[in-house]
Amino acid sequence: MNKIKYALLRFMQGRYGVDSLNNFILYTSIGIYIIDIFFVKDFYLSIVSQLMVIVVIFRMFSKNWMARQKENATFLKLTKGIRRYFVCLQKQMKDREHAYFLCPNCKQIVRVPRGKGKIELICPTCKTKFERKS
């Protein structure tokens, strides 16, 4: 039993593993797969979801850390706005006393008291001015 464990550990050593991009591709492929088997039933769509799983496996076992990290960084940069939007939405749901907005320039979350009408906001990070209705 120990032999198998060590063999597995040795195999995984220096390999890249899981990151945000891999999770995203994996969940998207599962989503596509479910949509395909229940609704679309298209052969090519099932191929697409399977290819995505292959990409995930390739990235997981890759030993080229630099390239994988670069891909992940690009992914995180491209999706920053969307991810910040959901964080903002989550904060808004928990806190009814304040209104939360995203800075249109740097995507910083800006919190203001609710019910003040139309106000001008200044982003604390990049000092961009923008108007929102609180």
Ligand SMILES: [Zn+2]
């Ligand atoms: Zn900003």
